[in-house]
Amino acid sequence: MLFNLARDVQWLLDNPQISRPLNWYYQQYMNLLMSRNIATASKRVNQKKLFDEFLFCYGQDILSYLDSCISLDNQSNWLFSIVRKHRKSFHPTRHILMMRFLCGSVREFFERTSSKYKPFGNPPWICFNGAVDHYLQPVIEDVKLSHCLENKKPLGTFTCSCGMVYSRTVSKSEQSDGYRPNQIITYGDRWHQKLQDLVENKNLGLRAVARELKVTTRTINRYVNKFGLNASWQSETTNFCHVNEAQQADNKAQNRQDWLELQRQYPDATKTQLRNISPALYGRLYRGDRPWLNNNSPFLQKPSVSVNKRVDWGKRDQNIKIQVEKAVQDILQEEKPQRVTLRKVGIMTGLKALLEHKLDKLPLTKTYLQETVESVEMFQDRRIEWAIKFLEQQGEEVKSWKIMRIAGLKNNCIKRVENILY
Template sequence: MNYFPTSYPDELLYSILARYHVRNGNISPKMTLHELFGTNTITAVGDMPSDIDSLVCRIPKHKRLTADGLIMNNTLFPYYTAFMPEARTKLIEADMKGNGGGKIHTMAGIMAGSINVPEYLRFCPECNKDDEQKYGENYWHRLHQMPGVLFCPVHNEMILDSTVNLKIQNRHEFIAANEKNCLEKHTKINYTEKDINSLITLSEDIDWIIKNYENVKDFMEKTYGTRNYYIEKLKDRGYATVNGRVYQENLVADFIEFYGFDFLNSVQCPVDYNNQNNWLSSIVRKHRKVFHIVMHLLLIRFLYGSAEKFINIGDNYKPFGTGPWPCLNPVADHYKKFVIKKAKITHCYDTKHPVGTFECSCGFIYSRRGPDTSPDDLFKVGRIKMFGLVWEKKLEEAINKNWGLRRVAREMKADPKTIKLYSAKLGLKTGFNDENIHSEKGSQASIDNVLQQNDSLLYNHRNAWLLAKKTYPDKSKTELRSIAKAHYAWLYRHDKDWLDKNSPEHQKIQINSTRVDWIARDFEVLQKVKDAEKEILNTKGKPERISLSRIGRVSGLLGLLEKHLDKLPQTKAYIEAVSETDDAYRKRRILWAIQKLSESGEEPKLWKVMRIAGIRKEYEKQAEECLGKKKGY
């Protein structure tokens, strides 16, 4: 080609190719395809096209266009892959450059997703006016074609459908935007002011994500995905326990109340109260599939306020500092020198704490659990993953000097068992393979060996244990163990006899034989039960059912009520009187939903009431009766 159009700001690649077709004056769409791609069988795809390498090799060199640049700046690739794992992102990028067009939409989750791709190319009337003034023509904006973008974030105007239907139109024809196909003839949807504001902010979040794509991908790599951050915020907001178990009912109820049913339906992300596997409940569980970017952004705005605030957390997420980090290979010339420039951060499966893995060029790899809380943490090793070639070479040199096992272990700063293991692994001939290193554990020989390595080590641990015992004279051995964990563990392994002799004597548990005054206890518990009932009734948000278990949890007396309720006759009678049947609890939820809708200025229609209250279809008659009584007929 001798000519190729210069891209306008945020122009879709489809639009650039359509303008090429018009400017070149080609009558046949297939002639244009042959000039652009070298074949006339290419399909005109709007969002995620393929064969971009073939296109780039035909574009004039002075344009300095690359496949990477076109994919990133003129397709919906950054939209669909922003929150996607890096491995899948690379595969999609490769298919877009090559001829993998048939797999792209499947891999991106578009085919199986619940959010449909717009059938028509879309436009903002105000953007078209601006484009006419600046460039003398219209073009298809990339942002306007993204699912979830229903309002233009620049003009706060509703995005409208053109007459260009990508599914019905000629599959091989690129159609340029113009006055004829961008008519404002479609009826605008009457959104509430609240929904309009929510739709505008969603468009702004999507726009921000696309413009800051590299930061988003860095965040995903540094923080090991988004789920951990969702869970931490859910804990902070009271939607999850400290162990990360999510209170799904409360989350779903407040999420729907935050956005409203109409808004969630308009962005194709409805949340079903009665489906435990709805997308909101699934996205806060372990991610076993790719979730649409709109779903991520809805949850992010609910929890964090905006996409920008959420991603900026990743910029400050440095549990092990900014680096560089020290190499802790004890036999290397650069021992404790800051030569490691990159750390890999993952998360502990059990504790969810960050785990840093540090790899030096000498081959030494170690990890530790974070976050770091003091400068000394930089020099701690949680686990040695690999000693590396430098360490192994030093081991071979030490063995060749015919030293004993203990001396080799001291020189290599490693456990004798490790020395024996690596000697065998490297096939080194040693003279200490028959030494018994297991029988000395806890013996005086073991202590003497430790003292040879560090004369003050035994003294320090003993002194620390005696100091803890003196500081807390009333504490038992078990309680002191939790106070001086490291010292206890060391002494238990190497000096157990001394530890037993210098620990508090075993304390006998005094059994209180005083009889319980159940009459007084009944009166006391009854007051707490009444307070708990009031608290349940006054709970903000979706009503909670009044039951023995709920009263027990709120009052903190669940164990007592479950085991000894028969000894508390007044309390038992009161709980039986106030506990709600299925019918009573359902009615209270219906009345709450009606009141909620009325307070927000919405008409309490039957379907809305049932949705908010979480009422199944089979109880529609009861909801209708409550609604009729509330309206006075």
């Protein structure tokens, strides 16, 4: 491994003309990470997967020998930082390690990563416009890349010269471009004009129009209604709808009458009991006439509320205080500081609802929480002290900007940092 790294260094020294801006390296790293499914199309890196594969590639001994050790617990280590936007420089050895990890050698890295990330392959791509001659032909040259908000996969928006625009995602096993689109954004003017000609001028039927335009009958009906076209099949559908609406009105009236009759037969039955007696009738009213059903059903019979006076709140307060104290100690002992809040303590103890609504009945617990729950300022001070201790343990120089970065503080906290530091 060291010999291979030396060969990479020799190649770099022999080719000084390959120097690139810092952001170029970041972009190439991201392209290769996305191609290996370590990063998403939105450039979100799976740090656990990157750490595991990188460590498997080199091992801790080589990384330690090159002063480039990494730790999964340290979110600011150089491996995670080098795949973020480059706001600082990194040692050339670490760039070489990253290049060899991604491509096998530095030479292959510079020769193979000049092109952009292409999850859908190279153009042209297929057009699905059934109104043009190049239907199902690879003629599309334009694609815009983004990422799907649902599954974070690459999302391509393809635009054809005929006006059709569609989008689709790429699957892990996809290697070619013959798949149907996930969504048709627009069919284009040529498709709309042919639809109007087939419907109004040639007077074709619904299924015939769908076959001509290579889409479903539901799509044809949607666009006919959208553009207000006079289709031959609409008059038949309208007549059928009138007859169907009259039949539905009669059925609704009969269902209402049957429901009222059922209540007369069982005057003491509740709504749930009536539902169990005639589930089919209840289902028809629930799906098609729910407001009437709710207004013409027996009222909900609330059970009598009994006051439970057997709770020993004093003993419960003592037991809960012990659990709360343990949860607070667990929070304070976490490696990375976590704020002590009533909500977090409640979640850790499983008593969140009780602490939020019945805390006044637990005076011991309430007093303890008032003394230990941290405000924002208190938590900031504790993070600053933790960051100072962390830097001292690492043998690094303690600086205000380092403290703010490690503690995750904003610029408006600089005075607070300086007060504690000096």
